[in-house]
Amino acid sequence: MLKAVILIGGPQKGTRFRPLSFEVPKPLFPVAGVPMIQHHIEACAQVSGMQEILLIGFYQPDEPLIRFLESAQQEFHLPIRYLQEFAPLGTGGGLYHFRDQILAGGPEAFFVLNADVCSDFPLGAMLAAHRRQPRPFLLLGTTANRTQSLNYGCIVENPQTHEVLHYVEKPSTFVSDIINCGIYLFSPEALKPLRDVFQRNQQERQLYLPLREDTNGLWPGAGTIRLEQDVFSALAGQGQIYVHLTDGIWSQIKSAGSALYASRLYLSQYQVTHPERLTRPASGGPRIRGNVYIHPTAKVAPTAVLGPNVSIGEGVTVGEGVRLRETIVLHGATLQEHTCVLHSIVGWGSTVGRWARVEGTPNDPNPNDPRAHMDSESLFKDGKLLPAITILGCRVRIPAEVLILNSIVLPHKELSRSFTNQIIL
Ligand SMILES: Nc1nc2c(ncn2[C@@H]2O[C@H](COP(=O)(O)OP(=O)(O)O[C@H]3O[C@H](CO)[C@@H](O)[C@H](O)[C@@H]3O)[C@@H](O)[C@H]2O)c(=O)[nH]1
Numbered sequence: 325m326l327k328a329v330i331l332i333g334g335p336q337k338g339t340r341f342r343p344l345s346f347e348v349p350k351p352l353f354p355v356a357g358v359p360m361i362q363h364h365i366e367a368c369a370q371v372s373g374m375q376e377i378l379l380i381g382f383y384q385p386d387e388p389l390i391r392f393l394e395s396a397q398q399e400f401h402l403p404i405r406y407l408q409e410f411a412p413l414g415t416g417g418g419l420y421h422f423r424d425q426i427l428a429g430g431p432e433a434f435f436v437l438n439a440d441v442c443s444d445f446p447l448g449a450m451l452a453a454h455r456r457q458p459r460p461f462l463l464l465g466t467t468a469n470r471t472q473s474l475n476y477g478c479i480v481e482n483p484q485t486h487e488v489l490h491y492v493e494k495p496s497t498f499v500s501d502i503i504n505c506g507i508y509l510f511s512p513e514a515l516k517p518l519r520d521v522f523q524r525n526q527q528e529r530q531l532y533l534p535l536r537e538d539t540n541g542l543w544p545g546a547g548t549i550r551l552e553q554d555v556f557s558a559l560a561g562q563g564q565i566y567v568h569l570t571d572g573i574w575s576q577i578k579s580a581g582s583a584l585y586a587s588r589l590y591l592s593q594y595q596v597t598h599p600e601r602l603t604r605p606a607s608g609g610p611r612i613r614g615n616v617y618i619h620p621t622a623k624v625a626p627t628a629v630l631g632p633n634v635s636i637g638e639g640v641t642v643g644e645g646v647r648l649r650e651t652i653v654l655h656g657a658t659l660q661e662h663t664c665v666l667h668s669i670v671g672w673g674s675t676v677g678r679w680a681r682v683e684g685t686p687n688d689p690n691p692n693d694p695r696a697h698m699d700s701e702s703l704f705k706d707g708k709l710l711p712a713i714t715i716l717g718c719r720v721r722i723p724a725e726v727l728i729l730n731s732i733v734l735p736h737k738e739l740s741r742s743f744t745n746q747i748i749l
Pocket residue numbers: 331332333334337380381382409411412413414415418437438439440441475476477478493494503504505506552576
């Protein structure tokens with residue numbers, strides 16, 4: 325019997341996702357037409373023997389989360405429960421705090437998945453590797469180029485045995501081009517080292533807390549465990565941690581720009597996994613270029629031209645002659661006739677007036693470097709907004725015949741003219 329835990333974090337972690345995270349928790353943001361973590365749940369549900377999926381985070385269990393859990397349980401015929409941490413406990417603290425729930429029923433092993441990654445989740449292959457040689461910790465690893473590897477957990481392996489010999493979280497100089505994907509398979513013994521860290525933290529807290537600064541913004545001593553530093557770095561080279569390498573699709577989803585890129589990866593994967601989710605060109609329907617998802621309730625005019633990499637949400641209206649490329653349109657938005665929207669995200673219930681052009685600048689990984697990933701973008705450089713995708717927050721109104729370029733428009737704004745390279749507050 326197997327279980328899976330998805331680490332969904334909490335509200336203050338989604339800052340690079342603003343203004344989109346104002347409306348729904350980041351893990352529920354639609355990527356390729358379905359909530360980000362539905363991709364994780366689908367992958368887990370396909371593993372035979374999967375008994376339960378636990379979401380661990382520090383979000384208040386609000387209505388969208390509850391509704392998502394109910395519909396996912398029905399769809400996947402699996403118990404899917406949300407366990408709320410009393411405070412941010414780090415990537416390992418929640419696993420230890422909820423250990424009884426995770427181990428209830430005696431699972432042979434459990435997957436642990438970061439919510440903010442996009443992947444083809446090779447869980448079956450990881451399980452096969454685990455069954456060949458059970459170990460407490462199996463990490464999924466992929467390659468990155470030297471510069472970008474510094475943004476991730478870096479793994480030095482023994483190439484014959486795949487034992488992790490050395491692990492450094494986000495090093496300041498090059499350590500290895502194998503990076504941690506944030507996708508793990510743990511055996512029940514993995515909780516023992518977590519208990520050791522917990523106990524050590526408690527002792528240290530009693531001794532040193534009055535002297536120590538909390539540098540992480542986490543509540544110190546309250547069971548905070550950083551899986552990466554406290555466990556992987558500490559246990560590397562002791563025969564407990566192994567890496568399973570993949571060359572399948574993988575990307576982090578930290579910002580709106582990376583959600584658009586992840587959407588492209590998942591849409592291309594749908595060719596194999598969910599062909600029914602891709603819109604096929606049909607006579608009398610809109611012109612479709614490449615991979616496009618259209619929610620069944622959306623109304624799309626037959627003269628619209630969509631794709632590649634377009635996802636259209638529930639109840640969206642797309643008028644005559646609209647052109648959409650590399651864009652996510654969220655539910656209830658209206659794109660009036662002849663609008664052109666490229667490299668953008670159009671927020672819930674927004675309206676783009678006739679002949680308006682909404683355009684962003686993509687920040688995709690270097691296509692000539694097979695090991696390149698999305699750069700972890702910062703919005704500003706030298707006090708200036710960097711060109712990036714355009715994001716319209718929810719219920720924004722763009723008038724007819726204007727240009728909105730490389731801009732972020734906060735929710736409920738009613739614009740009256742064109743804007744370029746601006747955050748419109
Ligand atoms: N439940 C819970 N989840 C958390 C907490 N803190 C973070 N998470 C979740 O844990 C995941 C990792 O979060 P970060 O702390 O933001 O780490 P990171 O910068 O994404 O780096 C991690 O992932 C990389 C791969 O994407 C790894 O390369 C890296 O080593 C590390 O594991 C995210 O899904 C986040 O929601 C917490 O206190 N509680």
